[in-house]
Amino acid sequence: MSPAGAAGPPSEGEPARAARLFAEGKAATEDGRPALAARRLRAALRAAGEADPAVRGRILVTLAWAEAERGHVDQGFHLLDEAEPLLPPPTRAVLHAQRAVLLRRNGHNERALPEFDSAIAGLPEHEAPLDLVKVLNNRALLHRDAGRVGACRDDLTRALRIAHRHDFALLAALIRVNLGCLDVLAGDLPAALGAFGAARPEYERVAPGRLSHLAVERSRALVAAGLFREADRELAAAIAQARAQSQDHTLADALQVRAEAALLAARPIAAVTWATEARTLFLRRGNRRTAALAALLALRGAASALPLTPAGPSRTARGVVSRGRRLARELTSLGLPEDARVAALVTARALLPRSPRAAARLIEDHGPPGRLDRLDTRLLWRLVNAELALATGRPAAAGRHLTAGMGALHRHRARFGCLDLQTGASVHGRDLAATGVAAALASGSAAALHRWSERARAQALLLPPVHPPGDPREASVLEELRQTRHTLRTAELAGTPTTALRGRVETLQRSLREHTWSTRPGTTTGVPPTASLTAVRAALGDAVLIAYVRCRDTLRALVVTSSQTSIVPLGDWSLAEEAVLRLRADLDTAAGRALPARLAKALEAATTRDAQALQAAVLDPLTPRLGDRDLILVPTGLLTTAPWSLLPACRGRPVTVTPSATTWLAGRTRPARSTGP
Numbered sequence: 001m002s003p004a005g006a007a008g009p010p011s012e013g014e015p016a017r018a019a020r021l022f023a024e025g026k027a028a029t030e031d032g033r034p035a036l037a038a039r040r041l042r043a044a045l046r047a048a049g050e051a052d053p054a055v056r057g058r059i060l061v062t063l064a065w066a067e068a069e070r071g072h073v074d075q076g077f078h079l080l081d082e083a084e085p086l087l088p089p090p091t092r093a094v095l096h097a098q099r100a101v102l103l104r105r106n107g108h109n110e111r112a113l114p115e116f117d118s119a120i121a122g123l124p125e126h127e128a129p130l131d132l133v134k135v136l137n138n139r140a141l142l143h144r145d146a147g148r149v150g151a152c153r154d155d156l157t158r159a160l161r162i163a164h165r166h167d168f169a170l171l172a173a174l175i176r177v178n179l180g181c182l183d184v185l186a187g188d189l190p191a192a193l194g195a196f197g198a199a200r201p202e203y204e205r206v207a208p209g210r211l212s213h214l215a216v217e218r219s220r221a222l223v224a225a226g227l228f229r230e231a232d233r234e235l236a237a238a239i240a241q242a243r244a245q246s247q248d249h250t251l252a253d254a255l256q257v258r259a260e261a262a263l264l265a266a267r268p269i270a271a272v273t274w275a276t277e278a279r280t281l282f283l284r285r286g287n288r289r290t291a292a293l294a295a296l297l298a299l300r301g302a303a304s305a306l307p308l309t310p311a312g313p314s315r316t317a318r319g320v321v322s323r324g325r326r327l328a329r330e331l332t333s334l335g336l337p338e339d340a341r342v343a344a345l346v347t348a349r350a351l352l353p354r355s356p357r358a359a360a361r362l363i364e365d366h367g368p369p370g371r372l373d374r375l376d377t378r379l380l381w382r383l384v385n386a387e388l389a390l391a392t393g394r395p396a397a398a399g400r401h402l403t404a405g406m407g408a409l410h411r412h413r414a415r416f417g418c419l420d421l422q423t424g425a426s427v428h429g430r431d432l433a434a435t436g437v438a439a440a441l442a443s444g445s446a447a448a449l450h451r452w453s454e455r456a457r458a459q460a461l462l463l464p465p466v467h468p469p470g471d472p473r474e475a476s477v478l479e480e481l482r483q484t485r486h487t488l489r490t491a492e493l494a495g496t497p498t499t500a501l502r503g504r505v506e507t508l509q510r511s512l513r514e515h516t517w518s519t520r521p522g523t524t525t526g527v528p529p530t531a532s533l534t535a536v537r538a539a540l541g542d543a544v545l546i547a548y549v550r551c552r553d554t555l556r557a558l559v560v561t562s563s564q565t566s567i568v569p570l571g572d573w574s575l576a577e578e579a580v581l582r583l584r585a586d587l588d589t590a591a592g593r594a595l596p597a598r599l600a601k602a603l604e605a606a607t608t609r610d611a612q613a614l615q616a617a618v619l620d621p622l623t624p625r626l627g628d629r630d631l632i633l634v635p636t637g638l639l640t641t642a643p644w645s646l647l648p649a650c651r652g653r654p655v656t657v658t659p660s661a662t663t664w665l666a667g668r669t670r671p672a673r674s675t676g677p
C-alpha cells in the first residue's frame with residue numbers, strides 16, 4: 001500500500017536545504033525505506049524552522065507515514081495532530097488521507113472511511129492526480145476489508161485509469177497488485193499470480209524497496225495453491241529486505257505468512273520461530289488480537305512438534321499445556337471465542353497422553369464448534385475427540401469422529417477448493433488420516449487398514465481447483481462468501497460488532513450449499529469413494545498388490561493377493577528413506593555425463609549396493625509372499641520417488657507403481673482413449 005501523503009515540496013522561498021531534504025524524504029518513502037525517510041524528514045523540519053507553518057505541516061504529514069511504517073503508529077497519529085492546525089483547510093486533503101490509512105492499518109475502519117471521503121472530495125484530478133490515485137487505491141482496500149467488492153473494484157478501476165492517463169507507472173503496478181489480491185479472494189489463483197508477476201518488473205525498476213510487500217501478497221496466493229516451498233523462498237527474501245529497511249508492518253505480515261506456510265508444510269519448529277517473532281512485532285504496534293493469533297500459531301507449531309507417545313509428561317509438553325491454557329483465556333477475553341476453542345483443543349491434545357480426564361474437561365468447557373466455525377476448527381475438534389476416544393478405550397466412537405472429519409474435509413474441498421482451507425485444515429486432515437491408520441493397525445484388521453490407507457491417500461491426492469467455478473452464479477456467491485468471511489474476521493480483530501456479518505455468512509453458505517445440490521450432486525457425499533478390499537482382490541488375478549503404510553517412524557506393508565491379505569512389519573522408516581535418497585543421489589551423479597572408467601565403475605557398484613539396501617528395507621521381508629507374481633506397488637512418502645526398476649526383485653517381472661489401489665482399479669476399468677497420448 002502506498003503512502004497517501006504525497007505533499008508537494010516546500011515553496012521556492014524556503015531554504016534550499018529544506019527543499020532538498022524534503023524531496024529526499026518523500027523519495028525514500030515512495031521506495032519503501034521508512035528509516036531513511038524519517039531521518040531526511042526530521043532534518044528537513046530543522047532546516048525549515050518556523051518560517052512557514054504550511055511547509056512544516058506538509059513535512060509532518062509525510063513524516064507521520066514514515067514513522068508509522070517503522071512501527072511507531074502512535075507517534076504517527078501525534079504528528080498528524082500536530083500538522084493539522086498548520087495547514088489551511090483547503091490543503092488538508094492529504095492529511096485526511098494519511099490519517100485514514102493509519103486508522104485502517106490499526107483496525108479502525110469505521111473512522112477511516114469518512115477521512116478517505118474527505119480526502120477524495122478535496123483532491124480534483126486536474127490539481128492533484130497523484131494524491132487522488134493513492135487515496136482511491138487505499139479506500140478500495142478499506143472497501144475490500146468491509147466486503148464491498150463492487151465499491152473496491154470501482155475505486156481500483158478509477159485509480160488505474162487516472163494512473164494510466166498521467167503515466168504513473170509504479171502506482172499502476174500497485175493497483176494491479178491489489179486487483180490481483182481480489183483475484184485471490186475470487187478464487188482465480190492463476191490470474192492473481194499473473195498480476196503479481198506482471199507488476200514485479202515495474203517494482204524492480206522504480207521502487208525496489210516495495211518488493212517485500214509484493215512478495216508477501218504473492219506468497220499468500222502460493223500458500224493458497226499449496227506451493228509452500230515456493231512461498232517460503234519468496235518470504236525469506238521479503239523478510240530480509242523488510243528487516244534491512246525497517247519495514248515493521250511488512251515484516252510482521254511476512255513472518256506470519258511464513259509461519260502458516262511452515263505449519264502446512266509440516267515444519268512445526270520453523271512455524272514457532274516465525275510466529276513468535278511476528279507476535280512481538282504485532283504487540284509493538286499495539287495490535288493485541290493479531291498478536292494473540294500469532295501466539296496461537298506458535299502454540300500449534302509447538303504442539304505439533306511434541307512426540308505423540310504415552311510417555312510421561314516432558315517439560316516441553318507441560319510448557320505447551322500451560323501456555324495453551326493462558327492463551328485460551330486471553331482469546332476469550334479479547335472476544336475471539338472460536339480461537340479460544342482452538343487453543344483449548346490444541347492444549348487438550350498435549351494433555352491426552354498423561355491426563356485424558358483433564359483433556360476431556362477442557363474440550364467440554366469450550367464446547368463443540370458452531371455453524372460458522374472454520375473448517376480448521378471443526379476438523380481439529382473431530383481429531384481431538386477421536387484421540388480422546390482411543391485413549392479411553394472407545395474405538396467405535398473414534399472411528400465415527402475420524403470418518404465424519406474426513407467427510408467434512410472432502411465436502412469442503414469439493415465445494416470450495418483450497419482457498420477456504422484455513423491454516424491447519426490440511427494439517428488436521430493429514431492427522432485425521434494418520435490417526436485412522438494407527439487405529440486400524442492397532443486393531444489388526446487388514447480390511448480396516450486398507451480402508452484407512454486408501455482414505456489417507458485420497459485426501460492427499462484430491463487436488464482442489466485453482467480457478468473459480470465455471471458456473472457464474474456459484475462463482476459470484478463464492479466470491480461474496482469469501483469477502484464476507486474476510487470482513488467478519490477483520491471485524492473480529494478490530495473488536496467491532498459482527499452479528500450482521502455472521503447472519504450474512506450463514507445466508508451465503510446456505511445459498512451455495514443448496515445451489516451445489518442442484519448443479520453438482522456428487523459433491524455432497526462424505527468421504528471420497530475408495531475401492532473396497534474385495535473389489536481389489538477380485539481384480540488382481542495372479543498379481544500381488546503391496547501398499548506401504550507409514551505409522552510414525554515405522555513402515556509396514558499391506559500385502560494383498562486374490563486369496564489372502566496380510567500386514568507385514570518392515571522396520572524403521574528412516575532406513576527406507578535413507579536408501580531412496582542414496583539411490584537417487586547415485587543416479588543424479590551419473591546422469592548426463594561421461595565419467596572416468598574407475599569412477600563410473602565405483603558409481604555402478606554404489607548404485608547396486610544402494611538398490612540392494614532399498615530392497616532389503618521394502619521387499620526382502622515380503623519375498624515368501626511374492627513368488628514370480630506381477631507387482632503392483634502403492635508407495636508412501638519418499639518411496640513415491642524410488643527407482644523401483646533398479647531393485648533386483650523387480651527385474652524380469654511386470655511392475656506397476658500407482659498412487660493408490662483405488663487409482664489402479666479405476667485405471668483398469670476406465671475405457672481406453674481412442675486418440676491422444
